Amino acid sequence: MSKLILIDGSSYLYRAFHALPPLTNAQGEPTGALFGVVNMLRSTLKARPEYVAFVSDAPGPTFRDAMYDQYKANRPPMPQDLGAQVEPMLAIVSALGFPILRVTGVEADDVIGTLAVQAHARGIEVEISTGDKDLAQLVRPGVTLVNTMTNTTMDDAGVMEKFGVRPEQIIDYLTLVGDSVDNVPGVPKCGPKTAAKWLAEYGSLDGVIANADKVGGKIGESLRAALPQLPLSRELVTVRLDVPLEQGVEALKLRERDADKLRELYTRYEFKAALKELEGGESAAAAPVPTAAPAVAPAQPADDLSGPGRYELVATEAQLDAWVDKLRSAELIAFDTETTSIDAMRADIVGLSLAVETGEACYIPVAHDFPGAPAQLPRELVLAKLKPIFEDPARPKLGQHAKYDINMLSHYGIVLQGLKHDSMLESYVWNATATRHDMDSLARKYLGYETVKYEEVAGKGAKQISFSQVDLDTACRYAAEDADITLRLHRALWPLLEHVPRLRSVYEDIEIPLVPVLAGMEQRGVLIDVASLRLQSQQLGKRMLELQQQAWKTAGHDFSLDSPKQLQSVLFDELGLPAKLRTPTGQPSTNEEALEAIADEHPLPRLILDYRGLAKLRSTYTEKLAEIVNPRTGRVHTSYHQGAVATGRVSSSDPNLQNIPVRTEEGRRIRQAFIAPPGWKVMAADYSQIELRIMAHLSGDEGLMRAFQEGGDVHRATAAEVFGLAPEEVSANQRRAAKAINFGLMYGMSAFGLARQLGVDRGEASDYMARYFARYPGVHAFMDATREQAHRDGYVETIFGRRLYLENLTNRNQALRAGAERAAVNAPMQGSAADIIKRAMISVAAWLKGRDDAHMLMQVHDELVFEVHEDAVDEVRAAVVARMSGAAELRVPLLVEAGVGANWDEAH
Template identity: 80%
Template sequence: MAKLILIDGSSYLYRAFHALPPLSNAQGEPTGALFGVVNMLRAALKAKPDYVAFVSDAPGPTFRNQLYDQYKANRPPMPDDLRAQVEPMLAIVGALGFPILRVGGVEADDVIGTLALQAHAQGIEVEVSTGDKDLAQLVRPGVHLVNTMTNTTMDNAGVMEKFGVEPSQIVDYLSLTGDTVDNVPGVPKCGPKTAAKWLAEYGTLDNLMANADKVGGKIGESLRAALPQLPLSRELVTIKTDVPLDQSVTELTFRERHVDQLRELYTRYEFKAALKDLDAESAAAPVRDTHSPGTSTEASRAQGALPQKSSDAPELSMAGQYELVTTQAQFDAWMAKIATAPLVSFDTETTSIDSMQADIVGLSLSVEPGHACYVPLAHDYPGAPAQLSREHVLATLKPFFEDASRPKMGQHAKYDINILSNYGIRLAGLQHDSMLESYVWNATATRHDMDSLAKKYLDVDTIKYEQVAGKGAKQIPFSQVDVDTACRYAAEDADITLRLHHALWPKLETVPSLRSVYENIEIPLIPVLASMEQRGVLIDVNELRMQSQQLGKRMLELQQEAWKGAGHEFNLDSPKQLQAVLFDELGLPIKVKTPTGQPSTNEEALEAIADDHALPRLILDYRGLAKLRSTYTDKLAEMVNPRTGRVHTSYHQGSVATGRVSSSDPNLQNIPIRTDEGRRIRQAFVAPEGWVVLAADYSQIELRIMAHLSGDEGLLKAFHEGGDVHRATAAEVFGLKPEEVSANQRRAAKAINFGLMYGMSAFGLARQLGVDRGEASDYMARYFSRYPGVHAFMEATRQQAHRDGYVETLFGRRLYLENLTSRNQALRAGAERAAVNAPMQGTAADIIKRAMITVHDWLGTRNDDAHMLMQVHDELVFEVRKEVVDEVRAGVIERMSGAAKLSVPLLVEAGVGKNWDEAH
């Protein structure tokens, strides 16, 4: 099939101008935008289309200005430096042999739309090379968009994935959202998600307008107020497809290149790589550019040719070539590289692992495997060389970092997002994270730090931090590492990160379910967690100090009771003294031993003898309070950030095999809730004046997932009837009416319901209920006879685990279980228990991650009146302005409930209070 490429020259020019630094040649003529356009055009030449056109806006007003005199009224005039590059651009385009089309009275989009539909009608495949979202309305079978800056293609499915609507709905979508750049009015406060939701429900703008009275809330009021101007907005965003043209599609062929003119232009504007290629090749051959999108390793990746093992890809294990960037010319050259790179790997070097208090020392960039640079910004040792200004470098990079259309990647990029946020940079366009690529591919195969991944997937031994900065008391700050050594270490980070992507991404591409988990859950979650970390949570330090005093007083009382029970004073914190008291003096039975054969005094050992004497329980209570005090009531007050006045935890995506997010420094997920003292700590998590705490929690989510996955009719019925599922289970197991179930019978049913998900044995159930093993076995037998689907699911899951070596969540996340074939019966049984539990726990993790993404996006459309602060197991915690709490609570419940479609209701309970304890 013949092919037509339509190049949106206006889009090319503006994007290149804003993406690149203000480059100039020796005569002072601006060249940045020109450089970017030339590189993109040279890439387009490689496609060898049958027909091609370079379409650019003509000077003067268009018909849209006549329709609406405020059209593009807010857009500033073209900068002088950009205007000066238009004519040179057209000269180079013409010399390269591209037909150039500029039609007065309309925009370039209208010319492109007319040619695209003419070609489509003639059976010619159409590729529109652009970064303009408006052109998505042209997409249909045989017509697609290509973004040469990101090397991505958008077809029907791509439009749906990006915008949430069909290509045929893009005009209505843009009418609703409006366009601030072109000053096209939309519906106030209607963002992309709302527009897509409305069109999914009503189909068309006309139908939505006809049913506007059915849309509730403030957004409904905005819609109704905007009804009079929506037809105009639609006319403004609709691309004309009937522009009279002097040339037909089949006349748009390449002209012969003017080599001498190109050489003159390339020489004048100092395009050395283009000039070198021109001199090296014949005039008829396509220009070669190893830095253009779609070539070299990027092209082989796109064609599926990149091997998946480092042994098959020696280029991923090669020695790196790293450049120390200390001059403006070097930095400008790297800005030019990242302007046209299909993917940029970056990394920051800082003064601290605490991202909320760290300063940037330098940053590294890589655009192709084996090549990277390091830009030192704040190395301050005696004799350190002159370095570029940190403020200047970050200001220059800010447009790149904040451009969502420019794909970027990192290794544990959330840290770098937080670092950049300290300098007012909001990173957008994060497309990959090598840590998460490894984590999703196989969470248990290795640790997911860069050094471990480089060794496993690339067979590369990386430079360790201690090798450049020392360790222990002799370790120096990175700012005092000499810049040459720092370059080898830091540039390697960016390079290895990009190499890992080239090794791991092809693996994920072979398994659609894993790719979906990565692209739709893990990557979108990064900015959500980063935002939560940056916001932090407000702590009442005085409340914590009071609690510490109360805990200390109670610990002293327990100590006195323990001394009384022992008959003398001893150090409760000394295992050796405790061992002597318990086993030598009191003669209590030794039920647990240490690896060396000594009597153990750990928690398990004390629980085992807690019924034999009062002292073990006193020690357990004492230790519990001591842990609360040291971990929370004393420590949290010390962790308040002096800059923000809040406590900022760190969330970890790549640490729990089932997909759960974990928390550290402080660990907010381990605050006990089963004791009064543990729950009281939550009273210190407070809201600012005029705000409240909102806590929303999934109810029995893993049990609901069990019902969905097993399809057991009895369990499904219990949830659909909406009553007490544990009481319903007890009624089934004991053959009673629900109202006849005793408290102990309900407790037994609850223990079975939750215990089975964790592979609990009859022995474990007997211990938990305080009954003999035979009675516990009888309970379990009755349970499975009443819920046969649960038993069948558990057996099928075990069989799948043994067959495949892994189990999956509802969304396709895999958990590999290495000990399923172990000769050690205990290890093998543990792996089988994990196999049964992982689909429930992993699906619950996926659901709350999906909810966090959806809720975060929704909150971003509001007026800064609510913030997500914490994720603790199946609970999300927010601070909300008092006056909107009912609206936010309803919105949060709606989005959390809609995070998955199960065969039972996904119930969310939400409470409000002045502190977390009141809200929970």
């Protein structure tokens, strides 16, 4: 039978754009979406279709816009980088020999629908290549949908499996659910499950409308209120099957490719492997890889990673034993815990889920306690049977944010060993900025799979119930899916990392070994002097009151310092100060940056800033820390995040230890409340000027390296070089200027910024910078080379190979482009510093393993904080300094300073 392949070109382009990092060629032209489209088209060519068409949206409004002026009103404009790739895409598609169809006044879907019906009527098999759910309405015997990104096919049974309705009910289904992206109004609060349920009960949309008065509750009210607009919604989601076309199916034959044109295009966009194939050097099955590609694209996994799963509720010991047998012979064990709280240090386990093959998983409930809950296996029994497997380092484990589950198991005496993979970290290392790294986001991006959301099973807001209250069947569907999707994500993501040795090393040698280290720090926690904090809180409150009185006196009347509206009135209406920054609605801004900008023009902005600073310390630390002491341990336990900061930095929350100021008296007093128990000391080990040392290493500048190698005051040495003086002749102001340049350059500081920081005119600041670059030419060359690499590749790298992708490098907005270039220069320093301290933590933790006289408690920026028994201080300090100093081999020394005291502040 003949076959027609209809390619949804608009879907291809958007999906490729969002699936790949922001790639560019040497000229800075965006190529990421183009690269993805070429890959998918070459896959289509392998099928050697008799008939084929590349269908794309034509510019301009369609009949749906005329029908409903709010149609697609919520859609943001096409990103500039994507728009720039439309014409090159069409040029490559045409050169490959694909007929291109763009019909004015309708959408690509309507052209595809019309051709599908025409071909089907002539007995031609139709395959629609798309990721668009709306086209499921076209499925019938002989017409299927193919998702080229997940390598899955959807026929009649597939539509029923995915949506819960038959293909002929899809239009009605879409009408009821609506579409927030296209701004098609559906029935408010009617989700996919409700729509499928109504259509199963009443047969069609007309049947639902006819029986609307029988639907009870709030959803029934929503349905009845939506009845007048449902006919319009149905028209909007219905794909037209009668678009007048200039050419029929018989004209849609693949033409001979234009090799000369392809050669020109592949060369321009640097698709080297595609060019090699064109010249006969590779098989057509190979994927083209531009020089800016993030990796060689691996083969698509053989198993279906987006289909439904089969999940087993484990209710008997025999079932549990059968799963234990599976675990013993598994190559990789995906596991997850369901608990009573997201706070791992306060939660209890409610159940566990396991998977060893994609598409199959189980849920073992152990503590569901809703009224009438059926008997479950005892938690002690389940954990006792799983403990030998969890603690066996020879049995590889996989988690999604596994650190949480490691902490949960630790409450029950299980020390997890053999963590081999973490799908969250696989995504984070592959591309930290491509998406959020939670399971729902990853499943959507890398699998094309919509997971069951927690709110769907437990509710949300004030009505949300504990997972222990969720019925077992629902809990199984949600929890077992977690383990299954974790395994599927690994199957999709690990092949990407495997093909890039340096990224694989970052993942295997830094991120995965760090997981148990951070888990151990979280479990240990830190001791807090609660009485001291309460006293500080009172004192901060008193000082805030004094600042409030001063502000009122300065303004001439009372007003609320916490009210932006009142503050706007006082600063800009009464005092007439300039509004240098504005809110998105055009109002004068009173945020920190805006107040700093006018702080030199009147005393009131500075008083407000001081007041806010104290208020933040009081609410975030002096009051909150005392409240979050864990009753189980008597300590405060922060949560560390590996997948949150694009540069690779570890961040913390609840409490955020990164934001306690170190240079203010109030901040230092808060650190005094972080104490050691009797007989112990707090030790703080801090890298000295690590990012500046990394700059010296990466730039290879002889003068800057010499300043560090000689071991003196690097800022004084820099000032001596810049001003042509002997080091002892450098004044305090000259040293301050050199320090500002040294650190400012790493953050892309301009002459204007330097002038503002030093309080000098712009000309003098420019002169300082010119002298600096004249004395340190290697730094200037490094900055230029880094910007060039960023434009060429779309990313920069750390010393160890972590990739840091940068948006806006080709943005037409000069300010955004300049910001991206500044970030490109800074990212290798910040990212390398992050990698180094992570390597240090892994090394130190390995040395501390088995000791009970020292514990690593905190990691804050470039500093590690320990609790050390007073008898072991000297030994531990020497070992920690040695391991931190040896965490990287740089061309300059890595200097570590370690102090000891009764509290964190004293240890500095």
